[in-house]
Amino acid sequence: MDRAKILIIDDDPVCTGVLLAMLGDDYQVTTANSGLGxxxxLDSTTPDLIFLDISMPQVNGYQVLxxxxxxxxxxxxPVVVISTLAEESDQExxxxxxxxxxxxxxxxxxxxxxxxxKYLASS
Known part of the structure; x- marks a missing residue:
């Protein structure tokens, strides 16, 4: 059975590292350290799930969305935003x-x- 493909887009190496440590054994994980990356x-692959930071320089998560x-x-x-922006307005x-x-x-x-x-149950 193919492992689900997850794309992590985050400029914070600590956050990316934590996610890689959690996901790397069970999923096919690709990372980008910028919105542009x-x-x-995304122009060359279609992941099953994306973890996306919002606060990134140049191209932010909103622009990626x-x-x-x-x-x-x-x-x-499915895109799960992972961000330090905790206001309800940011989430909305x-x-x-x-x-x-x-x-x-x-x-x-x-x-x-x-x-x-929630998002990979059917994969």
């Missing part, structure tokens, strides 16, 4: 742009597992 990867919405196939990919805006879910940093393993179970 994430968009480049807008990019995803321009492609009818990519717009269907991300969801308005197409995010499926929102987790605030610091990352809690239980929260990540809950999202994996």
């Amino acid at each position: 994430g968009i480049d990867l 807008k990019h995803l919405q321009q492609d009818s196939i990519k717009a269907q990919i 805006f991300a969801k308005k742009l197409g995010a499926s879910d929102y987790v605030t940093k610091p990352i809690l393993p239980d929260a990540i597992q809950q999202k994996l179970d």
